[in-house]
Amino acid sequence: MLQMEEAVDLLCAQVQTIQETEEVELLAALGRLLGEDCVAQQDQPPFPRSPLDGYAVRGADTASASPEHPVRLRVVGKLFAGGMFDGTVGPGEAVRIMTGAPIPKGADTVIRQEDTDYGIEAVFLYSSSLPYQNYCPAGEDYKKGDILLEKGTVLNGAAVSVLAGAGRQRVRVLRRPRIAVISTGDEVLQPGTPLTAGKIYDSNRFYVTSRLMELNCPPVASLHCGDDAEALAEEIRRLAPSTELILTIGGVSVGEKDILHRTLELLGAERLFWRLAVKPGSPTLAARFGSTLLLCLSGNPFGAAVHFELLARPVLARLTGNPRLTMKRERKLLRDGYPKGAKMRRFLRGCVQGDAVRLAQGNQAAGALSAMAHADCLLELPAQPTGFPAGKEVWVYLL
Numbered sequence: 385m386l387q388m389e390e391a392v393d394l395l396c397a398q399v400q401t402i403q404e405t406e407e408v409e410l411l412a413a414l415g416r417l418l419g420e421d422c423v424a425q426q427d428q429p430p431f432p433r434s435p436l437d438g439y440a441v442r443g444a445d446t447a448s449a450s451p452e453h454p455v456r457l458r459v460v461g462k463l464f465a466g467g468m469f470d471g472t473v474g475p476g477e478a479v480r481i482m483t484g485a486p487i488p489k490g491a492d493t494v495i496r497q498e499d500t501d502y503g504i505e506a507v508f509l510y511s512s513s514l515p516y517q518n519y520c521p522a523g524e525d526y527k528k529g530d531i532l533l534e535k536g537t538v539l540n541g542a543a544v545s546v547l548a549g550a551g552r553q554r555v556r557v558l559r560r561p562r563i564a565v566i567s568t569g570d571e572v573l574q575p576g577t578p579l580t581a582g583k584i585y586d587s588n589r590f591y592v593t594s595r596l597m598e599l600n601c602p603p604v605a606s607l608h609c610g611d612d613a614e615a616l617a618e619e620i621r622r623l624a625p626s627t628e629l630i631l632t633i634g635g636v637s638v639g640e641k642d643i644l645h646r647t648l649e650l651l652g653a654e655r656l657f658w659r660l661a662v663k664p665g666s667p668t669l670a671a672r673f674g675s676t677l678l679l680c681l682s683g684n685p686f687g688a689a690v691h692f693e694l695l696a697r698p699v700l701a702r703l704t705g706n707p708r709l710t711m712k713r714e715r716k717l718l719r720d721g722y723p724k725g726a727k728m729r730r731f732l733r734g735c736v737q738g739d740a741v742r743l744a745q746g747n748q749a750a751g752a753l754s755a756m757a758h759a760d761c762l763l764e765l766p767a768q769p770t771g772f773p774a775g776k777e778v779w780v781y782l783l
């Protein structure tokens with residue numbers, strides 16, 4: 385049986401990193417990948433400015449100032465942030481200045497107001513300053529022509545604020561991958577409809593859809609289809625021309641109602657693999673239909689989740705060019721034991737606690753949902769005939 389890593393390589397070889405870009409409003413670019421090198425159009429700050437409230441002066445005038453021998457200067461103006469002083473500060477002169485205001489011509493430093501008598505017509509300075517000591521030069525942060533952010537940068541809040549500071553109202557970003565999600569199953573009802581005998585609510589479609597949204601790859605379509613191979617094939621035919629990836633859930637095992645096999649046959653899709661040596665969720669199936677990749681997850685909620693995280697995320701990383709979409713893996717000490725052995729490696733839901741990991745609270749069965757909401761990682765137990773003892777190291781994949 386195929387190993388997870390081999391399956392990831394096979395899937396990633398099927399998709400290409402999206403190169404197309406589009407322009408969006410700055411705040412809509414949050415979480416997106418920058419589609420251009422962003423070059424500063426002006427110095428930041430654009431003018432020399434005062435780093436404090438005080439008096440803009442010529443440093444040379446203040447050389448002898450001390451509490452015992454204050455220097456007296458004539459105050460020739462007052463300047464708030466946003467204002468401009470038209471004249472030049474001459475020898476023996478000072479301009480009252482507030483933080484962020486442009487330092488007037490002639491002045492080369494600022495004496496903080498706590499070191500003065502706060503004079504209005506004339507001011508006594510009790511301390512000296514060297515030229516450019518209390519002075520933010522133009523371009524202190526960056527200069528016109530500097531590359532602020534490179535193409536491919538993931539735009540987090542800080543990056544968005546840098547772009548705003550540079551005056552960008554809109555920004556070019558890489559196009560998002562186009563992904564569709566289809567859950568299957570005649571027993572699966574949508575939340576909001578009454579629960580009837582033998583039915584369950586569709587949790588998997590919401591898992592996959594909301595995880596795609598969390599990973600900044602919101603699907604273009606998310607829908608449910610009954611166990612009808614023809615109808616499912618029709619949906620895939622409709623969606624494939626406008627998607628790079630279609631994720632289906634359920635119907636990949638060997639039962640009579642496991643319709644994905646028949647669906648792929650009807651489509652004439654090229655099968656890439658079926659079944660991986662991973663518990664839970666092993667019957668995962670992958671195929672290529674035209675230029676669209678079909679990744680068909682098992683319906684068991686935790687199986688679907690494991691294979692989404694471990695298989696679909698590397699595909700998203702490849703499609704977007706954002707390697708951070710792949711899960712990060714670390715070694716941790718497993719504090720709990722697990723009683724069941726397995727012929728293949730097994731994933732469980734865990735919670736990281738420093739250098740250790742514990743099993744997440746709740747039932748770990750593949751069909752159980754609630755433990756997932758308490759987990760912050762998947763932890764991997766190696767294939768082994770007997771249970772896994774507490775106190776040994778395991779791989780942990782951070783969610």
Ligand code: AMP
Pocket residue numbers: 567568569571572584585586587588589633634635636637681682683684685751
């Ligand atoms: P399947 O892979 O279709 O054989 O489904 C395996 C198990 O997962 C069955 O118990 C299904 O009822 C359940 N299941 C399938 N799809 C979903 C879904 N979308 N939400 C919740 N459970 C599901």
Ligand code: MG
Pocket residue numbers: 568569570634635641642683
């Ligand atoms: Mg089913």
